[in-house]
Amino acid sequence: MKELLSGNVAIARGAFENGVILAAGYPGTPSTEILETLSRYKGIYSEWAPNEKVALEVGIGAAMAGARTIVTMKHVGVNVAADPLLSLAYTGVNGGLVLVSADDPGMHSSQNEQDNRYYAKFAKLAMLEPSNSQEAKDMMGLGLAISEQFDIPVMLRTTTRVAHSQSMVELGEPVAREIKPYSKDVKKNLMVPAFGRLRRISLAERTAKLAEYSENTPLNFIVPGNDKVGVITSGISFQLVREVLPDASVLKLGMTNPLPLELIKKFAAQVKTLFVVEELEPFLEEQIRMLGIQVTGKELFPYTGEYNQGLLRRCFGEAGVLSASPQVEDPAAGLPQAPPRPPVLCAGCPHRAVFYTLRRLKLTVTGDIGCYTLGGLPPLEGIDSCVCMGASIGMAHGIDKAVPDLKGRTVAVIGDSTFLHSGITGLLNAVYNNSDSTIIILDNRTTAMTGHQDHPATGRNLMGQAAPEVDITMLCRSLGVKRVEVVDPMDLSRLQEVIKSEIITPGPSVIIARRPCALLKREIKPAVTVDQEKCTGCKTCLKLSCPAISIVENKALVTADACVGCNLCVQVCKTGAMQGGQVDA
Amino acid sequence: MLKPVDVLMVGVGGQGTILASKVLAAAAQAVGYDIKVSEIHGMAQRGGSVVTQVRLGERVYSPLISEGEADVILAFEELEALRWLSYLKPGGTLIINNQQIYPVPVLAGVAEYPQNIIAQIQSRGVNVQVLKALEQAISCGNAKAANVVLLGALAQKLPIEEKIWRDALAATIPPRLLEVNNTAFTAGFTVGTVSVGC
Ligand SMILES: Cc1ncc(C[n+]2csc(CCOP(=O)(O)OP(=O)(O)O)c2C)c(N)n1
Numbered sequence: 001m002k003e004l005l006s007g008n009v010a011i012a013r014g015a016f017e018n019g020v021i022l023a024a025g026y027p028g029t030p031s032t033e034i035l036e037t038l039s040r041y042k043g044i045y046s047e048w049a050p051n052e053k054v055a056l057e058v059g060i061g062a063a064m065a066g067a068r069t070i071v072t073m074k075h076v077g078v079n080v081a082a083d084p085l086l087s088l089a090y091t092g093v094n095g096g097l098v099l100v101s102a103d104d105p106g107m108h109s110s111q112n113e114q115d116n117r118y119y120a121k122f123a124k125l126a127m128l129e130p131s132n133s134q135e136a137k138d139m140m141g142l143g144l145a146i147s148e149q150f151d152i153p154v155m156l157r158t159t160t161r162v163a164h165s166q167s168m169v170e171l172g173e174p175v176a177r178e179i180k181p182y183s184k185d186v187k188k189n190l191m192v193p194a195f196g197r198l199r200r201i202s203l204a205e206r207t208a209k210l211a212e213y214s215e216n217t218p219l220n221f222i223v224p225g226n227d228k229v230g231v232i233t234s235g236i237s238f239q240l241v242r243e244v245l246p247d248a249s250v251l252k253l254g255m256t257n258p259l260p261l262e263l264i265k266k267f268a269a270q271v272k273t274l275f276v277v278e279e280l281e282p283f284l285e286e287q288i289r290m291l292g293i294q295v296t297g298k299e300l301f302p303y304t305g306e307y308n309q310g311l312l313r314r315c316f317g318e319a320g321v322l323s324a325s326p327q328v329e330d331p332a333a334g335l336p337q338a339p340p341r342p343p344v345l346c347a348g349c350p351h352r353a354v355f356y357t358l359r360r361l362k363l364t365v366t367g368d369i370g371c372y373t374l375g376g377l378p379p380l381e382g383i384d385s386c387v388c389m390g391a392s393i394g395m396a397h398g399i400d401k402a403v404p405d406l407k408g409r410t411v412a413v414i415g416d417s418t419f420l421h422s423g424i425t426g427l428l429n430a431v432y433n434n435s436d437s438t439i440i441i442l443d444n445r446t447t448a449m450t451g452h453q454d455h456p457a458t459g460r461n462l463m464g465q466a467a468p469e470v471d472i473t474m475l476c477r478s479l480g481v482k483r484v485e486v487v488d489p490m491d492l493s494r495l496q497e498v499i500k501s502e503i504i505t506p507g508p509s510v511i512i513a514r515r516p517c518a519l520l521k522r523e524i525k526p527a528v529t530v531d532q533e534k535c536t537g538c539k540t541c542l543k544l545s546c547p548a549i550s551i552v553e554n555k556a557l558v559t560a561d562a563c564v565g566c567n568l569c570v571q572v573c574k575t576g577a578m579q580g581g582q583v584d585a
Numbered sequence: 586m587l588k589p590v591d592v593l594m595v596g597v598g599g600q601g602t603i604l605a606s607k608v609l610a611a612a613a614q615a616v617g618y619d620i621k622v623s624e625i626h627g628m629a630q631r632g633g634s635v636v637t638q639v640r641l642g643e644r645v646y647s648p649l650i651s652e653g654e655a656d657v658i659l660a661f662e663e664l665e666a667l668r669w670l671s672y673l674k675p676g677g678t679l680i681i682n683n684q685q686i687y688p689v690p691v692l693a694g695v696a697e698y699p700q701n702i703i704a705q706i707q708s709r710g711v712n713v714q715v716l717k718a719l720e721q722a723i724s725c726g727n728a729k730a731a732n733v734v735l736l737g738a739l740a741q742k743l744p745i746e747e748k749i750w751r752d753a754l755a756a757t758i759p760p761r762l763l764e765v766n767n768t769a770f771t772a773g774f775t776v777g778t779v780s781v782g783c
Pocket of ligand 1: 029369415417444447450
């Protein structure tokens with residue numbers, strides 16, 4: 001039976017059909033749906049770990065003990081998991097282990113565009129790159145088999161358009177889930193220098209065998225075409241090339257580490273002009289050039305962003321491979337430009353209050369990653385920086401120690417999921433090194449940004465079971481933070497008061513701004529109304545960046561459909577024109 | 586030989602573009618199309634733009650539609666129609682819902698919502714079919730069915746029989762909402778037979 005599945009759902013299906021016993025990961029677009037789908041299959045244990053490093057370590061344990069395992073994360077998650085990853089190829093596995101790295105060319109929902117194929121080379125993993133959902137499912141299964149056959153972790157590298165595009169997939173029957181026997185083997189699994197050196201040599205041998213496999217696997221194949229133009233490509237680019245150059249010869253690489261060098265040489269010899277089409281870095285190109293093969297790559301195709309067939313047509317046109325397509329008139333030529341429609345904090349979002357306050361207090365704010373990063377955009381503009389998950393706390397401490405002028409004027413803001421992911425160690429450091437910094441934990445009781453996943457402080461796990469709920473207040477106290485205040489961010493005056501007093505107090509302080517995400521607990525109260533007499537059109541309420549508020553004919557207008565009655569604007573309004581539901585306790 | 590069709594569905598988070606693309610895919614699958622659907626819903630719940638690309642053909646390679654390639658743009662909102670208009674191919678059709686949802690920069694007074702979007706697009710010689718999907722959905726009994734009104738209008742343009750659409754609706758929509766949605770579909774489908782001018 002064929003079904004229309006996204007790449008992510010297909011990967012989950014592949015894990016289900018091929019005997020995966022344990023699945024672990026941390027949410028991150030575009031990888032999240034893999035575990036969400038797996039958690040609905042019976043017979044597979046799945047979990048959200050607090051971060052990617054832990055997720056991989058959980059996976060390593062399961063695989064070492066003999067279970068087939070999948071670990072999922074977005075591309076930047078692999079940075080967090082890099083430490084265990086870089087030694088994992090040394091020890092190898094027992095049960096197969098597939099690490100899904102979901103890259104995001106074009107940065108649809110990421111802070112950078114890193115090309116994780118280099119991780120496979122760096123960490124000496126086998127790497128598979130699917131170009132559609134069927135391949136995603138098949139490569140998941142094959143990846144497990146390769147992992148076991150060569151005693152090597154396998155990276156299944158997707159990109160947004162593979163992960164989030166749907167295409168037809170032939171479903172199969174699940175095989176029996178079996179655990180391979182485990183026996184203690186310190187020379188393989190205990191990476192002290194003496195044993196590490198042995199495994200380093202073993203790894204070189206295993207890599208050589210894999211390279212041989214790569215030459216012969218049907219994952220790498222030639223689509224025969226004319227001998228004038230040859231293209232070497234992988235992943236989604238393969239589909240684009242097939243669309244744009246249906247007659248060209250194509251070497252499609254499904255296994256991109258190690259590369260089938262002999263196959264590449266053979267292919268190159270068959271065609272007059274050779275191109276490499278790959279998004280992001282010249283990963284294939286560099287290795288092909290090392291073979292002394294002449295090839296056109298990044299001098300023609302961009303380094304940045306996502307490719308599409310229009311772009312490839314233009315590039316191949318420039319190279320004289322395609323005749324320039326006739327200039328068609330843009331139907332939008334001469335029409336006004338559409339103003340942007342940026343995502344904004346939802347009506348009723350508790351984060352809004354915090355950023356409004358931080359901006360009013362003119363503080364320097366080191367930020368972090370989550371929905372709340374939107375609080376850095378106009379008109380809220382309540383964040384100065386966002387680097388990676390967990391960075392806010394260390395950065396605030398660095399400012400506190402280095403720049404006297406900003407001392408007492410700096411706060412870190414971090415979401416609850418992000419705090420548990422990688423903020424705890426930053427806070428520990430702030431305590432240990434006698435920081436005076438103030439940290440605001442935006443505790444909306446969920447991982448909102450990636451679609452409301454549970455985490456260790458929500459009281460529920462991925463399998464939908466009740467789970468112990470980490471007490472964030474107690475956690476901070478136990479790290480040595482003496483001053484921990486919990487505030488309801490919707491109580492603006494108290495929030496402001498607490499922030500003002502904590503920033504000037506010596507020693508580290510934590511303010512937990514706690515209120516559930518507005519989408520999580522939909523309690524819609526009567527919409528705010530505007531007293532037309534009292535409204536002076538001062539636009540103070542617009543500074544909240546609320547999707548329910550606008551100014552029409554110089555008076556504030558609250559759109560009743562959009563307003564959830566959170567009452568923030570009522571508190572902000574200087575003239576008492578905004579009137580509405582009450583703040584509950 | 587199935588005629589290849591590229592449909593771009595554009596709208597604002599919460600307007601039901603995803604359900605519409607599901608029904609379309611189910612109908613296309615029933616007639617034997619190869620299908621690729623690609624979605625970017627950049628924080629859809631937070632009021633951002635949503636774009637779903639649906640490609641149908643005997644064999645579809647790229648999941649993406651490039652500028653100047655869409656046979657049909659199904660626009661759930663006027664500004665989004667304007668934003669994605671360059672994706673329409675010469676001779677293609679824009680089906681547009683006459684609904685305006687102001688983005689925050691407009692609400693905040695830092696950007697302007699362009700005036701008379703529909704008339705301006707028509708003045709460019711584009712085939713435009715205008716629907717009052719929201720009003721029609723309300724008169725069918727559920728404002729949320731506006732997406733299915735639009736789908737009905739799209740169905741009119743595609744080489745897939747009505748019966749297959751009905752089955753696809755039944756397979757995709759929960760039973761208790763099916764009747765309203767069938768009525769909504771009819772509303773769009775019959776509007777689709779006549780070109781409405783402004
Ligand atoms: C290393 C890494 N893993 C995952 C992500 C994806 N991601 C971005 S923000 C976020 C968590 C947001 O949750 P929280 O901190 O609770 O903030 P909220 O969105 O709920 O406001 C995740 C998982 C990322 N950017 N980097």
